[in-house]
Amino acid sequence: MKFLKLNKTLFTALALFACKKEKPTENADLQKPETSAVNPLGNIQICTERSLDGITPRGAVLKTKKWTPGTTLKVSLNGSTAAIRAKVIQFAKAWETYANIKFNFVTNDNTATIRVSFVSGDGSWSYIGKDANSISSANATMNFGWLTSTTADSEYSRVVIHEFGHALGMIHEHQHPLVAIPWDKPAVYAYYAAAPNYWSQADVDNNLFAKYSTTQTNYSAYDKNSIMHYSVPNELTIGDYEVGWNTVLSPTDKTFIASVYPF
Numbered sequence: 001m002k003f004l005k006l007n008k009t010l011f012t013a014l015a016l017f018a019c020k021k022e023k024p025t026e027n028a029d030l031q032k033p034e035t036s037a038v039n040p041l042g043n044i045q046i047c048t049e050r051s052l053d054g055i056t057p058r059g060a061v062l063k064t065k066k067w068t069p070g071t072t073l074k075v076s077l078n079g080s081t082a083a084i085r086a087k088v089i090q091f092a093k094a095w096e097t098y099a100n101i102k103f104n105f106v107t108n109d110n111t112a113t114i115r116v117s118f119v120s121g122d123g124s125w126s127y128i129g130k131d132a133n134s135i136s137s138a139n140a141t142m143n144f145g146w147l148t149s150t151t152a153d154s155e156y157s158r159v160v161i162h163e164f165g166h167a168l169g170m171i172h173e174h175q176h177p178l179v180a181i182p183w184d185k186p187a188v189y190a191y192y193a194a195a196p197n198y199w200s201q202a203d204v205d206n207n208l209f210a211k212y213s214t215t216q217t218n219y220s221a222y223d224k225n226s227i228m229h230y231s232v233p234n235e236l237t238i239g240d241y242e243v244g245w246n247t248v249l250s251p252t253d254k255t256f257i258a259s260v261y262p263f
């Protein structure tokens with residue numbers, strides 16, 4: 001877990017650097033189950049953090065993006081079905097046990113701070129923490145692109161808790177400053193170049209290999225079990241190394257978010 005303590009200048013510089021990263025719209029085909037048969041690893045459905053200018057952020061993270069502890073965030077779930085919305089509420093609330101933050105769930109309310117859409121084909125993503133305040137009220141600040149009535153509860157848990165982690169200001173754990181994943185880079189490039197991601201090598205560099213710097217970041221120990229970690233198949237690493245599908249808050253997730261949002 002980590003969060004940056006960036007001054008504004010540094011953050012601006014990082015934001016400019018981030019302009020080279022993929023636009024979320026380029027991941028519009030994240031969910032195409034019919035393509036999974038072509039890849040023996042299956043489809044890794046990638047969450048993309050989203051920054052204010054519509055690109056994957058590098059450095060938009062907790063310390064500058066966190067809410068005031070004790071805040072109640074109004075969250076409007078816009079669309080989908082009552083049953084699916086109820087699942088989202090059920091799993092999002094996992095954070096409330098450990099963070100001094102409350103979610104007030106409503107529907108179709110554009111005055112809500114966090115506005116959740118359910119656009120199929122747009123992937124799953126969220127803006128980071130208080131960045132949501134800068135998004136036009138006409139637009140969503142979070143999307144769930146592949147949750148349906150037949151989605152397993154474990155997948156609801158994995159995706160919903162992860163995206164609401166971003167909404168609380170958390171960034172991806174696989175880019176922890178001290179991460180040492182023995183990536184098989186050619187295999188990774190080949191994998192993500194195919195459906196459903198269609199990423200360029202630069203996209204892979206930015207979304208998987210780039211790390212947050214130790215001088216820019218506050219962090220606890222790297223946590224392989226974090227809900228904010230991507231799955232890493234053994235086939236994409238050298239030697240015997242993999243990270244499975246983390247579907248619940250890890251012990252470190254719980255203690256870290258409690259330290260950020262103390263009661």
Ligand SMILES: [Zn+2]
Nearest residue numbers: 047048049162
């Ligand atoms: Zn994510």
